[in-house]
Amino acid sequence: MAYIDFREAELSGSLSTAFAPRAEPEVTAHASGFSALEWLVVALARRDSLGSLRTPGRIGSALSRIFGGRGEPRLANPRLEALRRFAVFAWHRGHNVPPSELAAFRDAGFSPNQAETVLESILSTRAVKFARG
Structure with a gap:
């Protein structure tokens, strides 16, 4: 424009x-x-559950349409979706990110240094939250 x-x-x-x-x-x-x-994307992934990473089945999708529910949390951009998935695992499991998600993160164009940066950022935020109670 x-x-x-x-x-x-x-x-x-x-x-x-x-x-x-x-x-x-x-x-x-x-x-x-x-x-x-x-x-x-990393910050917003904090609110996503591990369940948001699963593909909803036919019944779950139908129930969601009927009763309303949270929309599809997936991002349209594959690179950002790989980052979101990696961050969701990091928020919930720390360093225990599945190898398949690490591979998808790398295949999306991110480097191992960027993976460490995300993990360090998330873990330091989690540590502060845990220390506060």
């Missing part, structure tokens, strides 16, 4: 600058190798 800033044209005295194409803002990765969106 185009954006025209007429204030800039007024200041410079030229409409050609107002119609110049603008670059879209990029989602940049932090020093950890994760973007803000990816850290948000």
